[in-house]
Amino acid sequence: MFNPKDTLRIGDKFQRGNAVEFVFNGITVEAYEGESIATALLAANIVSTKFSVGGYPRGPVCFMGSCQECVVRINARKMLACQTKVAHGLVVEFDGPKI
Ligand code: FES
Incomplete structure (x- = not known):
């Protein structure tokens, strides 16, 4: 499990929401x-959210x-990871072909 306190987050100078956990490709990720x-995936050092048709890893850019580039599958629906808020218990998966 990734602990957000040990990752890319900027200290404790910011007031954050309640801690939540969600699952990305079977990995439990802590977020707020x-x-x-x-954002939560990047803070947990996970930079790839899908594979291209050619098999190359892709991840959030803008x-x-x-x-x-951040398309993921949530409940079998394609969603933009950068436009979707985390929620406790959410199950998120790679989009595209499984490598
Ligand atoms: S990071 Fe560009 S659409 Fe989500």
Whole structure:
């Protein structure tokens, strides 16, 4: 399990939402309410959210809904990780072919 306190987050100078956990490809990720899935994954040092058709890892680039590189599957629906807030118990999976 990734602990957000040991990752890329900036200290404790910010007031954050309540801690939550969600699952990304079978890995439990800790995050805070109000964060996007893409932000929580990046803070947990997970930079790839899908594989391209050619099999190359892809991940969030713009964090504002433009590049479409952060597409993940949530309950079998394609969603943008940068535009979707984390929620406790959410199950998120890679999009694209399994490598
Ligand atoms: S990071 Fe570009 S659309 Fe999500």
